[in-house]
Amino acid sequence: MKTVQSMLAEADAAVPRISPDEAKKAVGRADVLFLDVREPAEVATSGKVPGAIATPRGLIEFRADPASAAYDKDFDPSKTVVAYCASGGRSALVARTLKDMGFANVRNLGGFRGWVDAGGEVEKG
Secondary structure (H helix, E strand, O other): OOOHHHHHHHHHHHOOEOOHHHHHOOOOOOOEEEEEOOOHHHHHHHOEOOOOEEOOHHHHHHHHOOOOOOOOOOOOOOOEEEEEEOOOHHHHHHHHHHHHOOOOOEEEEEEHHHHHHOOOOOEOO
8 A cells, every 4th residue: 555655755756846946936927837735724824826826636637637627727738837735745746646647847846834934925815
């Protein structure tokens, strides 16, 4: 049986990390999608990266698949996707899932707290 730790290790091996400082340079770029995979209550409480699409982890596959009735056109496989969550675990798993779905340029920013601590701008959730 796979464990959460082994799944996270596989995701971390498959998806590169991006530092908050690198990510700050990408905010507002048309070719980058920031993806907040926390639950709506978390985003409402702490805000999000400016322009980020807030989509809980449990809906990613449905929003990213053009054949799904819940498809979100913001999920464009030609964009670089920068995923983040509260601590980096959910975003690692989401990033791996998106890579498996054919998104070529996916990065894991890790936890939102790291973004805030690095002076990243916050848009109210």
